Amino acid sequence: MTTNLPTFNQILETAVITYKKVFNTNPDLASCAPGRVNLIGEHIDYNDGYVLPMALPMATIIVGKIVPNTNTADIITCCDGADDPRRVQFELKNLAPGLPKWANYIKGVIHSAGIPEVPGFNAVIMTNVPVGGGLSSSAALEMATLTFLEALTAGKSTMTLTDKALLCQKAEHEFAGMPCGIMDQLISAMGKQKHALLIDCQLLSTEQIPFSTNDLAILICNSNVRHELSDSEYPTRRRQCSEALSLMKLKSYRDAKIENLTALKDCDEVLIRRARHVITEIQRTEEAAEALKGHNFVQMGKLMTESHLSLRDDFEVSCKELDLLVEAANKCTGVLGSRMTGGGFGGCTVTLVRKNDVDNVIRAMKIEYAKYDRTASFYVCEPSEGARLINLN
Secondary structure (H helix, E strand, C coil): CCCCCCCHHHHHHHHHHHHHHHHCCCCCEEEEEEEEEECCCCCCHHHCCEECEEEEEEEEEEEEEECCCCCEEEEEECCCCCCCCCEEEEECCCCCCCCCCHHHHHHHHHHHHCCCCCCCEEEEEEECCCCCCCCCHHHHHHHHHHHHHHHHHCCCCCCCHHHHHHHHHHHHHHCCCCCCCCHHHHHHHHCCCCEEEEEECCCCEEEEEECCCCCEEEEEEEEEEECCHHHHHHHHHHHHHHHHHHHCCCCCHHHCCHHHHHHHCCCCHHHHHHHHHHHHHHHHHHHHHHHHHCCCHHHHHHHHHHHHHHHHHCCCCCCHHHHHHHHHHHCCCCEEEEEEECCCCEEEEEEEEEHHHHHHHHHHHHHHHHCCCCCCEEEEECCCCCCEECCCC
């Protein structure tokens, strides 16, 4: 009953076939990087909090080849959701943002990497990460680009995985114009099978948390809606969080406790709600990591649902579609917890559910969502590997 996405091998094959058809030769380099789902810890990566994402089996793949004696990139994307044109050529020096928007992620990584002599190349990009679904297709493209660039220049990188994540984050800030946190790039770089990644966004330290169980599954539901508010409200939430922190006379939300909210008692109620979400979500994420370590999946599910309520009521980044899907999931037998994931105002929910009940849960969610003339997409996922090269031989 899950939505049929092309497999990793299928999109790799499509990318190779497309490359050969367009460029009349076979590619000899290939890289990939995964999307992610955040299990808990939303809108706190830019507030010095903890987040607990996992890398998805869905990934973005780049195949390509050096074109000697050129200083130009010729890139084709086969990705659904990318803006036109789908083929772009640009010189590799004096890079600047422009159209199409999807190419800015690539340009930004090349620019931020600061490699003196990047050889000209041809490339084809393919993905099975749903674009615009809140599963971080942008970070997957950035990390796949950086991994491809390293292979292209045949250099032995001295960058750590954290360095690479920061480089890609910088590219997204400066070239794509999105002031994102660091979570998406870190998990795309550091993903590990059967593990979630606890990220300390203040210290940029990470801990692999085992997340393997025979009878539970992670069910992602793409609402297939994206409200236009999402782009404008993200910087607004950042500003509100910063203002509340300043009024509490604290340097970091890591130093904040619920009692600190009393300093905001004479302020706009909105600031109190924003700060309350951040403070409680940081605590929930710490507790969730401990729950996973102790195989206390019931507690993990409870914390996920509490997270959604906080995002809905205090941070106000949910929407009626996400609320419907979470409510429908939580009514089902076998569901331990459910929440929206990602920036909000559309995108996806993530649900912790017993494997034997997955089909029934999907059926119930589809029926409830259809009452509002909506259709959702469903993916059952396990934690997967991070960015890496692909052997085409």
